[in-house]
Structure formats: structure tokens, C-alpha cells
Amino acid sequence: MGPAVELVDSRRLTGPNLHCRSAGAVVELRFGAGVDREAFIGRWREALARALTALGWTAELHARPFESPEGLRGAELMFSAAVDRLYAATEVNEWAVAVARLEAEAEPEPAAMARLAAVAAQEQAERRGALALIAAAEARGVPWLIDDDELSLGYFADSGRWPVAALPEPESLDWSRLRGRAIALITGTNGKTTTTRLLARIAARQGVRVGNTSTDGLCVDEREVESGDWTGPGGARAVLRNPAIELALLETARGGLLRRGAAVSSCAVGVVTNVASDHLGEYGIFDVEGMAMAKGIVAKIVAPGGRVVLGADSPALVAWAAAQELAAPIVWVSSEPDNPVLAEARARGGEVWTVVEGGVVRSVGLERSELCRVDEMPLSLGGLARHNVQNALAAAAAARGLGFDDAAIVAGLREFGARPEDNPGRARVWQVTRRGGETVDLLLDFAHNLAGLEAISELVRGLARRPLLCFGMAGDRGDDQLRAQARALVSFRPRRIIVRELGSHRRGRAPGEVPRILDQALRAAGLDPGAILHTESEVASLDAALELAEPGELVVVLVHTERDAVDAWLREHDARPGRLRAGT
Structure with missing residues (x-):
């Protein structure tokens, strides 16, 4: 048909998704410059309708066109299908795409319908009943x-x-x-793991046996039982089928939501901590508005009588929520008490969580209750870690939505974060002694997107200490994203930046390509070229930082991929938990 229509992906959606609440099959397409996208979608609808009629299926059809900032045009084409025929549904969808392409080699319709009916019958037989x-x-x-x-x-x-x-x-x-129990889903660009872990601590103080999933592992009663990324449907099933657990807290990542849909069809509490620019360009999501739609899947499946907890400081999330009719009420959270979203919610008698004169406050309409002081929360690092204050508000609001009492909430807030193992790798401070007896403070964090970098930068600037900074990025970000992250590094006001290669995460880029882009962007942002050093790994950057650091200097290590190796390095150097110290 002339210019190409590329089939990028074809997959099952096993739960509530970006298109609808039902399972189904979806294809992701890219269109060449001369393709009439609307005409193509019309042909796909017609072909799919004929197939559904021939197979005796009924379905909802959904088309989501999208465009990238660079002008790339695409679409996701989805139709709903019962869970006993999802593999067959993907083949039906691919056939409809082939017909819409007007391909001469497309399988003739009678033969295709006979084959697809046989595929569906086999799948349904395997799931009979x-x-x-x-x-x-x-x-x-x-x-x-x-x-x-x-x-x-x-x-x-x-x-x-x-x-x-x-x-x-x-x-x-x-x-x-046979019955269900209350569960919570937690998502967001940043803060979801910290929020989930803190919520698990509060649940423990409530006396509830809790299982939670995260990008780091699967935990039961706050003890890791499986390592790795468990934020997809598999992790949810492992927790929800465990008879020793009474409550599931499921961290739900963007990738799983877009790739397969939500793991469950309903929950009691849904949390979206924030929405920011990260992982754009995947699954047809090219802007924060689209990312808000993806994260919002969690909010849309909260049952009536439940609670939707949303971060009020994310404009895209606020705009998304304003256009929705959610079944459950929204509880807004923000560390800024003057946030207009909070003011509007209070005026309507809604519940909001914020910080007023250093106190964690819950307001319902005109009634206000202070639970504890921010500086009592170890996670807040004396109030300097404002992003963690925001995470604490989200966790506390979610705990309230799950029916936990204030005593359990306060107990969790006052103790979580006091030990390194509470929240490993996230704004953790270590002290290392060099040969000669001098000490160096290390601040380790997993920040690897723009919002995360800005949060840690704010924390470091609050200390009035010029840091030595270690940073590297995987190759799956676009050049513009890498340059924006480099500019964010300059906001730390570093004395020196050690740029590292992530050899196992080049993601198709040439060796040295990502460090070179970062280096050029750092220079363009005004950093002295003499203040930039390159190393080949995260561990090598730690070695270099320890050697180059001045006595008492703060070294900020933004760990991205080699977490186990960094942990081993800390043990090898007898690192001790430290505390943040302000400059003089």
C-alpha cells in the first residue's frame, strides 16, 4: 500500500489497561509519512468486525493514535477478549492488521477464520470451565x-x-x-518503593501480616523472600495467593501497566505519588499527560468506598484527575499547605494531607489533626528530604484509607528510615574512613530520572555543602533526556563530577556514547571541563571518589545498575551508617 505500516508489538492485556477495564489483545503500530492513519484504522475495524462475527465473539474496539515530538506517528489498536482466548485474540488482531495493510500475501479470509477458530478452540479447551x-x-x-x-x-x-x-x-x-481482602496498589514516577515500604511498616504496627512487592523484591512481614523486580502481575499473584498474608501492598510499575495491564480488577486503595518525565517513548507514551493516563489505571480500579491517593504537586496528574469520574473519593497530598488543589478539596469537605508549621496534618473539610512532627521522621532527614516527606504523606493517607489507626501511622512515621535496611539505596548516608584516618560521607540514592535528580539536588543544596558527584545513565534514554539530566547535575553545584559508563546497560548504544553526551551537556551547562572525570563502572567511580574527596566532603553517588557491587564495596570499606551534616 505504499509507505510502510510497521507492527512494533502484539501482546495480551490480562487486566484493566489504558484502553478499558477488560482483558484483550493490542497491537502497536508505526505509520510511514504517506499513510492515511484514519483510513487504516477504519480498515482494521472492518476486518476485525468480520473476524469477530465469524468466530462468534463480541468485543469492544479501541484505537489510540499518538505522535512523538519528532513527528513519529503511531497507534495502539485493542479489542477486548475473554481470558480463555487471549493468545488466539493476538493472532486475530495481527490478521486484521495484515488485511488493513492491503497486503497481497495476507491469509485469505476463509482460511484465516478456520485456522483462528481452531487456535481459539484449543486454547479454550485447555482452560475449560x-x-x-x-x-x-x-x-x-x-x-x-x-x-x-x-x-x-x-x-x-x-x-x-x-x-x-x-x-x-x-x-x-x-x-x-472464598473471599477477598483489602489490597493497595502504589505507583508513580518516583517514590513508589519508599511509599510501599513505609506503608508496610505502618501495617506491621497495626498488627497486620503484610506482603509487598517492589522493584527490589518480594517481601513478607518486611523480610525479603525473593529478590528482583516483582512489580508485575506475577508478583501480585505470588502475594495474593499466600495464605500467611493478610494484606497486599503492590508496587505497580509503568511498564507492567502498559505491557499487561493491572494485576487485579479492583482494590481498596490506589496511590499515584507523582507523574514526571521518564521512560517516554515506550508503548506510545510520549508526554507526561500520557504517563498520567497510564499511572491513572491504578486510580480507576479503586472500588467505591475505597480511597484514591494522589500527589497534588504533579500538574499532569491534577489535570488527568479533573477529567475523570472515579468511583472512589480522592485524597490529595502535598507538602505545600497552600497548594490550591488542597484548598479546593478542603472547601468541598474532602480529605487532604500536608505539612503545617513543621507538623504532618490531616484535614477533612475544616477539621484538622496533627499526627507528628516532620523532624521526628527519620525518613525526612531532618526535613531536608522533601521528597520523602511527600512519600510519607502518601503512605499515611493510604494507611488511613485501609482503616489503620493514628497510633500505627505515627509509630511507622517515627521509626521508618532509622536503619539502612528500612529503605536501602534511597537517600542513605554512609561514612567511610580512608587510609590516614580521614572520613568521607557518602549519600547513595537510586535517582535516575529528572524528578529524582531534582529531589536529591534540593536535599544536597539544603546542606550548603558542595559535593563530589558520581553519575551514569543507561542507553535507553533519548539524547535530549540525557542532556536534561546533565543540566540537572549542575544544579547540585558540584566541585567535581565523575561520569561513569554502564557497560551492561548501553541498550544498543556504542561504548562511550552515553558518557560523551553527558560530558558535552555538562560543559554546555557551564561546568569546567577540568571538573569532569570518566570511569568505566559504578565501583570504579566509588574508588575514584574516595581518592579525590577532600576530608569531610560529601560524595553523592547516584547508583543505577550495579547495586550488589556497590553494596559489596561498602562492606569491603567497612562503611558505617552516617548522618547528613550541614556545611559551615
């Missing part, structure tokens, strides 16, 4: 989970699970012992 069980569960208000191997009904100790190849009849079950 799944839809009947799910329908019976939904009629009784019992939550369900399904994957390639198992179907489960209910959560935790009040659940049952069976192989998808051997499912029971609905009437054979004792439905009185």
Missing part, C-alpha cells in the same frame, strides 16, 4: 486471578487454587470460605 468459575465468582463478589497454569478464587487464607487444566464445577465449591 474458567469462564464459568469467573462468572460465578463475580456474581458473589469474590476476586479471581488466572495465569497460564492456575486459576485462584479469593485472596490469602480465604482462597482456593486449581490447575487451569483441571478446574472444578462452580456448584462443587464451598463459596462461603
